[in-house]
Amino acid sequence: MWHKTYSKVYPGVQKEAIWSLWEDVNNWDKWDPDIEYAKMIEPFQVGGRFIFKPKGAGEVTLQLVEVEKFKKFTDQLKFFGAKMYGIHEMVETPGGLKMTTTLRVTGPLTFIWVKLVAQGIVDTIPEQMDSLVKCAESGNE
Numbered sequence: 001m002w003h004k005t006y007s008k009v010y011p012g013v014q015k016e017a018i019w020s021l022w023e024d025v026n027n028w029d030k031w032d033p034d035i036e037y038a039k040m041i042e043p044f045q046v047g048g049r050f051i052f053k054p055k056g057a058g059e060v061t062l063q064l065v066e067v068e069k070f071k072k073f074t075d076q077l078k079f080f081g082a083k084m085y086g087i088h089e090m091v092e093t094p095g096g097l098k099m100t101t102t103l104r105v106t107g108p109l110t111f112i113w114v115k116l117v118a119q120g121i122v123d124t125i126p127e128q129m130d131s132l133v134k135c136a137e138s139g140n141e
Helices: 015-023 025-030 110-137
Strands: 002-010 035-040 049-054 060-068 072-079 082-093 096-106
Touching: 002 110, 015 025, 015 082, 015 096, 015 110, 025 035, 060 082, 082 110, 096 110
Parallel strands: none
Antiparallel strands: 002 096, 035 049, 049 060, 060 072, 072 082, 082 096
16 A cells, blocks of 8 residues: 655635635636546545546546545545545644545556556646635635
């Protein structure tokens, strides 16, 4: 198994605003600079699936494997010989809203998918998170 985690605390950010943006999968391209588009196929709940088109790559289908409203969601992407999980969490702290994104890859071919996909995603998580918060703060929910 391989995983990388990034966390940052954002003062004054409301969890409801972040959650609203997370649930609105069809508009993820407004705050995620790495994607061309995303399309929700089923409701934003455990088992729900969505299509994701990263820039410079083909479409992939992800499935929600964990959803806790106003707290976290986890999506799963299946590769040949591995699974990649995007774990997105938020918790209110005295200093502000702590947001954490963890990318985890499991399976016998983890090393290949980390090199081909996961590391590139991890490298852009700070920018993606800042963009999400900026969108929430500006009321573009």
